[in-house]
Amino acid sequence: MNNQRTAPDVSPPQQTNPWPALWALVIGFFMILVDSTIVAVANPAIMDTLQADINNVVWVTSAYLLAYAVPLLVTGRLGDRFGPKNIYMVGLVLFTAASLWCGLSGTVTMLIVARVFQGLGASMMTPQTMAVITRTFPPDRRGTAMGLWGAVAGVATLVGPIAGGVLVDNLGWEWIFFVNVPVGVVAFVLAWRLVPSLETHRHKFDIPGVVLSALGMFFLVFGIQEGSTLDWSTAVFASIAAGLILLGTFVWYQSWNKNEPLLPLGLFRDRNFSLANVAITSMGFAVTAMVLPLMFYAQAVRGLSPTASALLLVPMAVLTGVLAPFVGRLVDRTHPRYIAGTGFLLFAVALGWLATVMSPDVAIWELLLPIGLIGLANACIWSPVAATATHNLPPHQAGAGAGVYNTTRQVGAVLGSAAIGALITARLSAQGLTGGRPEEGVGELPAFVLEPFSNAMSQSVWLPAAILLIGFVASVCFARPVRQSDREVSADVAPSRETSLQG
Template structure:
């Protein structure tokens, strides 16, 4: 019979004496699924040519994956609490790996989209379990270092996707962006079987009405936001419009919240989690981070290809300083996270993000040398390195162990919703600024041929991309305000804190 007595908050559950090997096994799969969120963008032209389809059809290769990934996260987080994170993670990894093989073998766009849906469902099963295992096996005072690894993987994976995609498409063909997942998935599965411990389960009953409401509400909301630009924020079919879907999604999600508050049994998400100040604030912050990370890449890459004349792979390599700096900082920030007030570290990261994007917007011009762009891009690496670990660990430090999966599901859901919002918002803004700066090629006309952009349009195009970067810069400032309101974590406020911690405590 499963153990339903969660240990006290901050305590470590029974597990391996050294939980690090288990974490390394889990983040291998986590890295793979995050890379798949961005890798397809580089392969899109090759897929269109190979399968003989247009833009309207091929966008679903990415959209279907992101929908299937984002919508079930609230549910899959709770599945880990009920059946154990190890079992759910292994099931998700098996599904993801087999679906990747299917993706590479498909011969029609319909098959590819269907395979991507299955792949997204596998990713949704895996993601919350990585954070849940950290929460349940690492004690609060050392969880920051573990979250630094999780955060570094999340940050670097978003940059590796376009680079790896360009190399594979140019060298082997678009199918290999999916085939590459198969050996990685097999290795990850073997490692997880050997290294990830079985953990106690806690949930007796499953909230089926909550599952239905969350799934329907998230689908309507995410689909409406994600596909709004595709349908010009107008009619989809008959009386159904983009805005009606978004409103319906908000209404259903409101009903979901009401049901969670009144459910006499065990709700899918206990609203009591949000009584923890840091958990609530961390979800706001990670939403802004998801928005910023997603939104900032498009103007930078479009500018690199349309104005600087770089290839897709070359434009992706422009972001290498960000990945290098971020990865180099992650171990240090992880150690600091366990000893310092999270508002300091997250504040440095979010402030750096806003400054770096405004700096980029100021220098992006038709004749800007590449070295001048690398400096603010390196500062983006500082931002990336400083936010993931403190925000992630702050969100989960005070969670009851029985709710580790549910809390991780909420956190990853808000991150994905932020990413969807960022993608939709930046698409609308780019189209608007192009129409204003390039009246001869309004809307998306210029963006469809950015690799052949005439030199006479370079100045206007650069201005439009620079102006677009101000949106994620502003959203990062919203995240900064929320991060500065973090309370001092309990493990730093306890008796015996060091002198530096006591100073932080008095400041908090």
């Protein structure tokens, strides 16, 4: 009764058209996902302008992803408690203001700090998009809605480098952040006008859980990313061990906490929810990890401009954007394991293919073929995995479930960013090259360095390819979701059986 009095103006989902609200939300969602990958193509320019090395610029991405990932569990609950519309709009204001700060940064340290606040804003926005889908679309129509969500997620993470290349070449790296300001204003107005005020639910907030998860993630990511820089010293292994111990303690505390834990472990009793979280973690890892070595290869080895190197991803972005909505409609009628499993396998094969052809003198068209295959694979992954994860979520746990799902995706992205940075540094050292910034600049490598640098980048691409096989195994183990029509038939059959027995 208290929940109903909190939002008396809420209409039942079937009496309202949920699509305008979803379109309004995905504009902001698109913007924050673009910022997960847009920095990759600008890294060489940032290194030159701010006098940073590879490890410093990797932190520009990792700081954003870490600040994005850690609060997602609690920001999903905030949406349940105060309304997804309100939390989304607050996060959008923070994200937009932090974007302006990023563009005005004069040192790499200031840029990293500004990216932290940008990530915090993004963490408030992301769970609300999935929560609105879960609470306004019936289960058997969520596949189509998730098709749009999947198209946005897939295209945004791939369009980021393309947009970044154009902006860096024509206006400077600062504009990859300045461009968010007008987009953020438009997104705020649309959300204010089109997103409904949904029913709220009272929640307690698990402060010890927040602290344990935040510290655990920080120590783990710091240890992985700084490992090569610090020569894998005792301090590095101590940081990784501390992170694992804190995360283990966090999981134990969540099982012990009987009030309202930050991570509702009961959600993982649903087989599909658990497997979908494993799958999307590997996806987040791969999408983030593949871009960095590819962009360094394109600019340092092939001598392409930021725009030209980013245009390599056009086949990937176009195929994902065009095919994802069709895949979304197919998800409502087909077992998700067939679509998602095919997508993960194709993605892994495409990255392996790409790694084998990344050489100093390969024809550009030979790079575009596996990149196009990645686009097809992406279209087959986002929608079926998201729809499978949310299919059985009850409305009062929509925010918590969306928070968990997006947290695991971002945890994958954080680990992908940290791991690929460490691996690139290690492979450069193995090739006899320094892990720092070449004296001539990233885009001006001497001829004798091209082959070993190219080898280091291509070898690094095998890491996300291997991680995608985990997503493949998880997705082929999906159980067929119970459709709403099946529930209605079961409900009709049960009384008829009871009547026949009584007769």
